[in-house]
Amino acid sequence: MDPLLLEVLACPAEDHAPLTFDDQAQTLTCTSCGRVFPVRDGLPVLLLDEVIQ
Numbered sequence: 335m336d337p338l339l340l341e342v343l344a345c346p347a348e349d350h351a352p353l354t355f356d357d358q359a360q361t362l363t364c365t366s367c368g369r370v371f372p373v374r375d376g377l378p379v380l381l382l383d384e385v386i387q
């Protein structure tokens with residue numbers, strides 16, 4: 335994932351915290367609430383409905 339894109343992404347929950355990208359799992363994890371979001375075809379799916387964990 336583009337590091338610049340990752341920099342501007344934020345959790346869609348109330349915390350709006352930065353996310354960390356897991357290259358192997360292709361997921362984004364919130365540094366605040368710990369929600370895990372999928373990345374599909376290189377596009378982050380930052381929807382609370384799509385949370386993996």
Ligand SMILES: [Zn+2]
Pocket residue numbers: 345346347348349350351364365366367368369
């Ligand atoms: Zn969060």
